[in-house]
Amino acid sequence: MKFDTPATTNPIDQLKVVGQPLDRVDGPLKTSGTAPYAYERHDVVANQAYGYVVGAAIAKGRITGMALDAARAAPGVITIVTAETAGKLDKGKRNAATLFGGPEVEHYHQAVALVVAESFEQARAAAQLVQVDYAKAEGAYDLAAAKQAGVEPSEGSPDQKVGDFEAAFAAAPVQFDRTYTTPDQSHAMMEPHASIAAWEGDKVTVWTSNQMVDWATTDLAQTLGLPKEQVRIVSPYIGGGFGGKLFLRADTLLAALGARAAKRPVKVALTRPMMANNTTHRPATIQRIRFGAGRDGKLTAIAHESWSGNLPGGEPEDAIQQSRLLYAGANRLTGNRLATLDLPEGNAMRAPGETPGLMALEIAMDEMAEQLGLDPIEFRVRNDTQVDPANPDRPFSQRQLIECLRQGAERFGWDKRATKPGSRREGRWLVGIGVAAGFRNSMSMPSGARVRLDAAGVVTVETDMTDIGTGSYTIIAQTAAEMMGVGMDKVVVRLGDSSFPVSAGSGGQWGANSSTAGVYAACVKLREAVAQKLGFNSADTAFADGQVRAGNRSAPLGQAAGEGGLVAEDTIEYGDLAKQYQQSTFAGHFVEVAVDAATGEVRVRRMLAVCAAGRILNPKSARSQVIGAMTMGVGGALMEELAVDKRHGFFVNHDLATYEVPVHADIPHQEVVFLEEADATSSPMKAKGVGELGLCGVGAAVANAIHNATGLRVREYPITLDKLLDRLPDAA
């Protein structure tokens, strides 16, 4: 189905099932520990052996020698694979560094050997006996130092100049110029990367944990030099990804190589201490923001420049994206610069670009409002735009940012905010509230699905879409139930298998809207097939309560399927509506913090997100996405930082004891409100995404609340207490 004109009324608009706050269909499996995650797929193939990854001990250089004899002789060892013995390997299109290093080492903990043994413990013990000698090379590990040599990258937002920023800035009565930094961050999802691979002749099947089944299939085939048809990827349950599992990673490749060498199925999981350096991370940024404004609080000049670093072939962290679109202003300058760094590969992490971009931009907006003597919400309202500022003929398809902020202000008690920072004290606590705008573009991706109807009236949906804990199973079932007029109990959803139609996958918050639109398209075809089979006029056929009706004729849905069943398959594809309209999602994020006046410890007390993000397919799972994202935002604001050892080029705090993320006990009260919306330009579902929106802006809202509480600005994330300590009021 080609979606190239805005949606009109369609069966989804009934909202009998779609839009309802239904429980997750996979909930019982998850809460009872019976959802089959990759590493525990003992059932799928017999005789599994265990692979353990040896990671490089240097960041850059060459392997000069490897002594494997002791490891080979260790109890239980079946085989050891190295790049030397693995055979010729290509590199997947989406990998910057090769996944299997040697003799060249491109980053710390890059996989350089896989030890395969009868048990996990034996593989681990033997891996410790692998002796690797290295010739270390000089590398660049410090973004601040490498920044000068940054170049305009070929990926990400290109430089944009609108009007004449320099002149407008110079002429502006009120000027603002500040630099912000955000650190490298780790996805730190619960389930580490894990895969089981089994060969049958020259065909390989991998049970894994991957957000984008088709990318993994394509890139594994390419790396192994196989035709794509000989690779099958199965990824039905994923214990979190946050972008860390968008790509083919070492676990999958090494499981395949290990299984080939061992001549039996091999499973490989990355250990927690390997995750930070072996896999990808969100790259650090240095961002400079300049504003020029009139005394009326209208921005006349906006510049946002961002520097990040990556391995050769890696992409920039596109932190300036939102600044092209979020606020009005006639003169604009935005651009990324990318430096070469020899740290592990930087890549997408939840809301790449906008997360760090808004962490900076939305503090800057707060600072500028203060400088102008304006309320931060009022300042944002004054600079709202309903069109793409660089291209005024291009409107936003929908934009309710002002409503998000106004409604949030009302609900959160914004009028009780102390206008003088540092003036509200409750015992040992300095209390403040902060606001930030949330913004995330809403992308649509082609997405396919197959729907099958059987004689019992059961509808089975198959698509390679993934559920990374987001609720895909549920909203896909809701879509099929709505379209076919059946209850949720009559829908079976099967996901995450490369033998199913290629979907949008889970990333960039496009998954929910795109994958359900693909299911919608397939269901439209199935409805036509049903009507035809029953000899009904398809134009006026209604599907409800398990019945098909046209005029005064009616038949049970299953009757159309007959014994052989009915199958329909389709893919949603998009015309240029996304070019005609800017499709984005918006939020107002509100946060209250208390800061210990003596120690600078920050405690978040309350949070609210008011979101405008198209039709909400399931308010319950959407809310759960947003509160999870808000929690991640608190982590980014207050504690998450991969600490770089700038001498040796690696992330030092590579476990969950030292890379701290907030847990339930750190997050007291969260409220989420969705504004009533349905965006006819986005897809037949009229939905957008919320999973990343919930994160975008949260960090700055926390930072602004800290400022309101203490009067102190911190422009270097995370805002740990040491950055406040010296400037807090004198302790007792």
Add this chain to the structure above:
Amino acid sequence: MKPFTYERARSPAEAAAAAARTPGAKFIAGGTNLLDLMKLQIETPGHLIDVNGLALDKIEATAEGGLRIGALVRNTDLAADERVRRDYGVLSRALLAGASGQLRNKATTGGNLLQRTRCPYFYDTNQPCNKRQPGSGCAAIGGYSRQLAVIGSSEACIATHPGDMSIAMRALDAVVETVKPDGTARAIPIAEFHRLPGDTPQIETALEQGEFITAVVLPKPAGGTHIYRKVRDRASYAYALVSVAAIVQRDGTARVAIGGVAHKPWRVEAAEAEIPRGAKAAAAAIMAGARPTHDNAFKVTLVERTLGAVLAEARS
């Protein structure tokens, strides 16, 4: 994990004798620290002596009016003991500020005293570390040292003792009771139990090879207001950046031990005379000679400010 043999000890003296007899032997109590270190191949014992069956899980009154805490009393039980909560509040609070409920249910009094550092380089076997591999160097010096020691450190090691319970015990003047492989018992004042790193950071306590902790004895209650204040990056669950264990008397005198700053619970008795003069003076005396790194210089300020907050709380 290296393969190991395993036995269950039948008495403290036998446990000690077995540990001395078998090279590379280690006791295992709750296992919450030891097992993690074994999985990472940081500890590689060839033999484990399980001491969990020993009847050392009681808290008993001593003739001197104090308490004898068996080495196997779990952190949860110790924190919840009525006498501890009433007379040694600082200890109860320190325990509850540590780890998580699940860990405290397993962790023992003896094992907690011996928990090893959380220096991140100690955990990465690719990196040189004098504590893990004597003589290999110290990767933390000149590296990422935000969590590490600011005082009492050496050219060989700047790690901290990460515990909470021991900080309170230091303020309480506890005594560690042990039995040696030859069957003799001894009592080690907590002040002498943990050591500074010097040039042998791998030697962390006064215990000899095979020596087994049987109990920790608390002297009779000191009265006063008991406060344990732990400052950390994550409110719910994290090691201390700095912690303060304080017992403050009505007359303004106090005993104070500091956690998170040194290779041992940090207490300078001589400096306690300064406390009535205020936190600034007291902290200056307690932290005299501090040699922080660039990353952790803030801890010196943090000690002063936290001590100030603690003394203010005691006054109010």
